[in-house]
Amino acid sequence: MFDKKTVSIEWGGKTLTLETGQVARQADGAVIATLGETVVLCAVTAARSVKEGQDFFPLTVHYQEKFFASGRIPGGFFKRERGATEKETLVSRLIDRPIRPLFPEAFLNEINVICHVLSYDGENEPDVLAMVAASAALTISGVPFMGPIGAARVGYKDGEYQLNPTDEQVAAGNLDLVVAATQDAVMMVESEAKELSEDVMLGAVVFAHDASRKVIDGIIQLAEQAAKEPWELSAQIDRGEAKAKLKSLIGADLAAAYKLTDKQQRQNAVNEARTKARDAFADLKAENPAEYLATLKLVKKLEAEIVRTAILKDGRRIDGRDTKTVRPIEATVGFLPRTHGSALFTRGETQSICTTTLGTKDSEQMIDGLNGLSYQHFMLHYNFPPYSVGEVGRFGAPGRREVGHGKLAWRALHPVLPTKDEFPYTIRVVSDITESNGSSSMATVCGGSLSLMDAGVPLKRPVSGIAMGLILEGKDFAVISDILGDEDHLGDMDFKVAGTSEGITSLQMDIKIPGITEEIMKTALAQAHEGRAHILGEMAKALGETRGELSAHAPRIETLQIDKSKIREVIGTGGKVIREIVAETGAKVDIDDEGLIKISSSDLSQIEAAKNWILGIVEEPEVGKIYTGKVVNMVDFGAFVNFMGGKDGLVHISEIRSDRVEKVADVLSEGQPVKVKVLGIDDRGKVRLSMRVVDQETGAELEDTRPPREERPRGERGDRGPRGDRGDRGPRRDGSDRGGRGGDRGPRRDRGDRPERSEGGEAPTFAPAFLSRDDD
Incomplete structure (x- = not known):
C-alpha cells in the first residue's frame, strides 16, 4: 500500500534515517527524520499560483513540539499545545534563515514548511533534525529549491569539537554552535560561546560544514529515489529596457540621495525618487498591474547597484565612512533614577535604553517543555516600537524578529553572568530600541552589559557587539564594520559578533546569497575583533567594571x-x-x-x-550566653520567655530581679522584650533562664552578688527542745492506734525518686516542670 523510501547514514556515531512515502502523502513533500529515538516530521506544501498583485515571497516556517513526544501532558489550564513558545519561534527562524535565500528570485508562490516533533528521547535535540527534515522535504517536493542544505550542532571541550552534543555535554563544554550549509558554502550560523578565540570559532564552523556534507549526501540519495518532477518556472521577462528608462529617470536622484549622511534626509530623497518613478509608469499600472509592480521592483536594484558599487570601487559608504570605522558612540549609565540598573547606549543613529531589574527566586520564569518544567533566572526582552524607525505601525505582542534579536543578545551576555550560587538573584534585562539604523541587537548587547554592571551584577567582563556586512560581486568582496540599515538591506550578509576582551561569546550569521566561503568568514571575524575592542573602550568611558554595591532600590x-x-x-x-x-x-x-x-x-x-x-x-541555646527574647506567658512561679525565634525557657520568679519579687505581673507583662542568660538545660531540653544577671538596658552581664544558697544566713532558730519519743504518740482523734514509727506501717505510697539533700541539710529548690509555648 505504501511506497516507502528510506535512507540511513552513519552520522557522528549514530544512525540518521530519512524516510518518505508513508506519512502525509498529500503534501508536496514529507519526510520523517529519526536520530536515536527523536523523530521529526516535516511536510511542505506550495501554492500552484501567485496571488494577483503579490510582489513578495510568502514563505512560512512553523516548528512545533508535541508534548506527547516525551510522554507529557501540557501544563496549565488548557491541556493542548497553543501559541508558539519562545523555543518554537527560535527554531522556526533557525529553519527559515538558511532556506529562504535558496529560492529563485522569480518564485513568489506561497510555501508552508511545517515541522512536528513526534518523539523526543531527551538526548538528541530535535531542532537540527527538523532543519534536516525540512531540507529533505523541500528537495523531494519538486518546488524550485536550490538546495539541499545540511545542518549540524557543534560543542567544544578540552580542545576537541563534539558533533551533535547532548544538553549535558553542551552545559559542561564551552560552545553551542549550529551551522546550516550547502555542499559548497555556509548559509547560517547561530552560537553561544564561553569567550572562545576567533580561530576556535572558525574551526567549529568548518567542522560543522564537513558534518553537514554527510547529511546532504543522504538527502540526495533519498531524492534519487523519491523526488517529484520539478516545477516549471515561467520564463524570465527581459526588463532591460524598463531598467534603462528608470536609470535615466531617477539614477542621478538616487546617487545624490545615497550621498546624504543623515538617515531622515536620505530617506526623504529616496522616497521622492520612488514617487517620480511611480508617476512615470502610472499608465502601465492601469494596463498591466503585475508588470507595473515588477517594474517598480527594479528601483531597489538600482539602489543596490549605486550603494554596492560605491563600496566596492571607491571604499565609500552611505554615511561617508570607510569599511572599518565604527560610528560615534555615546554611553550613559544610571540613566533612570528608580531602576536597579540602567544605560542609554547610542551608536550613530541606533539607540537603546537598557534596564536591569533584580528579583528573588519567585520571579524566575517557569518553562514547560519537552524536558519537563525548568526555571530560567536570566531573561532578556527586546522591544522594537515603530517610532524607532520613524514609522507608524502596529504595536502589540513581540514578533518573531523581536524574539530572535532578544535571544541573540541573551546568548551574548549569558556566558559572563555569575552562577546562581555566586549571585542568587533573578535577572531581567529589557532593551527598548528608541532609534534604529542598523544593528539594534548589538546595541542591546552593549547597553545590556552596561546596565548589568550599573546594577551591581558581577559580570566576568564587559561585553560588546558589532554587526558586519558583506558586498560580494564575483570574486571581489568587501567586509564592512558596523553596518547601517540600508547596507543590511542592500548587502549580502548580516554577520554579528559579540564578546569580551578575552574572546567571543556569541556569533550569528545570515546571508542573502547561496553561501560564503571560509576566507570571507575569516576576514569578517578579524575585522569584527578590532571593532569590538574599539566599542569596549568607548563603553569603559561610562563604566569600566561592575559597581561595588547594589542599587538602593534593589532587594x-x-x-x-x-x-x-x-x-x-x-x-x-x-x-x-x-x-x-x-x-x-x-x-x-x-x-x-x-x-x-x-x-x-x-x-x-x-x-x-x-x-x-x-x-x-x-541552633541550640548555649549555656552562659545572653539572648534577647520576649515574655510569652506568666505563671505564679515565673515567666516563660521566647528567645532565638523558636525556643522557650523559664525565668523563675527568683531570677527576675535581685531583690524579692512578690508577684510576676508586678514586674513583667506579656510581649515585653527582655534580655536573658541561659543558666542551664536539663536532659529533656528544658531551659532555665535568668534576667537578674543581665543589664536590661545594655544587655551586658552583671556580677551575681547574691551568695550561694548554702551560705545565706537563716537566722537563729534556738533550742527546740527534745522531740520526744515518737514511738508512743497516743491514740488518734478517731480512737485508732497510731502505732510507733518503728512498727509496721504498711506499704507506702509511691512518691517517686526523692533527690538527695544538699550538704547544708536543705532540700534543693526545684523549678517546676513546664511545657513549651505550643504545649501551653
Whole structure:
C-alpha cells in the first residue's frame, strides 16, 4: 500500500534515517527524520499560483513540539499545545534563515514548511533534525529549491569539537554552535560561546560544514529515489529596457540621495525618487498591474547597484565612512533614577535604553517543555516600537524578529553572568530600541552589559557587539564594520559578533546569497575583533567594571545553609512557622530541599530579623550566653520567655530581679522584650533562664552578688527542745492506734525518686516542670 523510501547514514556515531512515502502523502513533500529515538516530521506544501498583485515571497516556517513526544501532558489550564513558545519561534527562524535565500528570485508562490516533533528521547535535540527534515522535504517536493542544505550542532571541550552534543555535554563544554550549509558554502550560523578565540570559532564552523556534507549526501540519495518532477518556472521577462528608462529617470536622484549622511534626509530623497518613478509608469499600472509592480521592483536594484558599487570601487559608504570605522558612540549609565540598573547606549543613529531589574527566586520564569518544567533566572526582552524607525505601525505582542534579536543578545551576555550560587538573584534585562539604523541587537548587547554592571551584577567582563556586512560581486568582496540599515538591506550578509576582551561569546550569521566561503568568514571575524575592542573602550568611558554595591532600590538577598533535618522546623506544620517569619519581619524567605535558605528584602534590618529568627530555630541555646527574647506567658512561679525565634525557657520568679519579687505581673507583662542568660538545660531540653544577671538596658552581664544558697544566713532558730519519743504518740482523734514509727506501717505510697539533700541539710529548690509555648 505504501511506497516507502528510506535512507540511513552513519552520522557522528549514530544512525540518521530519512524516510518518505508513508506519512502525509498529500503534501508536496514529507519526510520523517529519526536520530536515536527523536523523530521529526516535516511536510511542505506550495501554492500552484501567485496571488494577483503579490510582489513578495510568502514563505512560512512553523516548528512545533508535541508534548506527547516525551510522554507529557501540557501544563496549565488548557491541556493542548497553543501559541508558539519562545523555543518554537527560535527554531522556526533557525529553519527559515538558511532556506529562504535558496529560492529563485522569480518564485513568489506561497510555501508552508511545517515541522512536528513526534518523539523526543531527551538526548538528541530535535531542532537540527527538523532543519534536516525540512531540507529533505523541500528537495523531494519538486518546488524550485536550490538546495539541499545540511545542518549540524557543534560543542567544544578540552580542545576537541563534539558533533551533535547532548544538553549535558553542551552545559559542561564551552560552545553551542549550529551551522546550516550547502555542499559548497555556509548559509547560517547561530552560537553561544564561553569567550572562545576567533580561530576556535572558525574551526567549529568548518567542522560543522564537513558534518553537514554527510547529511546532504543522504538527502540526495533519498531524492534519487523519491523526488517529484520539478516545477516549471515561467520564463524570465527581459526588463532591460524598463531598467534603462528608470536609470535615466531617477539614477542621478538616487546617487545624490545615497550621498546624504543623515538617515531622515536620505530617506526623504529616496522616497521622492520612488514617487517620480511611480508617476512615470502610472499608465502601465492601469494596463498591466503585475508588470507595473515588477517594474517598480527594479528601483531597489538600482539602489543596490549605486550603494554596492560605491563600496566596492571607491571604499565609500552611505554615511561617508570607510569599511572599518565604527560610528560615534555615546554611553550613559544610571540613566533612570528608580531602576536597579540602567544605560542609554547610542551608536550613530541606533539607540537603546537598557534596564536591569533584580528579583528573588519567585520571579524566575517557569518553562514547560519537552524536558519537563525548568526555571530560567536570566531573561532578556527586546522591544522594537515603530517610532524607532520613524514609522507608524502596529504595536502589540513581540514578533518573531523581536524574539530572535532578544535571544541573540541573551546568548551574548549569558556566558559572563555569575552562577546562581555566586549571585542568587533573578535577572531581567529589557532593551527598548528608541532609534534604529542598523544593528539594534548589538546595541542591546552593549547597553545590556552596561546596565548589568550599573546594577551591581558581577559580570566576568564587559561585553560588546558589532554587526558586519558583506558586498560580494564575483570574486571581489568587501567586509564592512558596523553596518547601517540600508547596507543590511542592500548587502549580502548580516554577520554579528559579540564578546569580551578575552574572546567571543556569541556569533550569528545570515546571508542573502547561496553561501560564503571560509576566507570571507575569516576576514569578517578579524575585522569584527578590532571593532569590538574599539566599542569596549568607548563603553569603559561610562563604566569600566561592575559597581561595588547594589542599587538602593534593589532587594538584598542573604543565603543561609541549614541542616536538612531542620527544614521541617523552619517551615512548621502547614507552613505556619515560615509564614509567621515572613509576616512579622517583612522579609521574603525561600527554602529548597537541600536546606538552602534565601532571605530577601530591600530593608537590611528585615533580613537580619528573619535570619536571627531562623537561626534561633535551628541552633541550640548555649549555656552562659545572653539572648534577647520576649515574655510569652506568666505563671505564679515565673515567666516563660521566647528567645532565638523558636525556643522557650523559664525565668523563675527568683531570677527576675535581685531583690524579692512578690508577684510576676508586678514586674513583667506579656510581649515585653527582655534580655536573658541561659543558666542551664536539663536532659529533656528544658531551659532555665535568668534576667537578674543581665543589664536590661545594655544587655551586658552583671556580677551575681547574691551568695550561694548554702551560705545565706537563716537566722537563729534556738533550742527546740527534745522531740520526744515518737514511738508512743497516743491514740488518734478517731480512737485508732497510731502505732510507733518503728512498727509496721504498711506499704507506702509511691512518691517517686526523692533527690538527695544538699550538704547544708536543705532540700534543693526545684523549678517546676513546664511545657513549651505550643504545649501551653
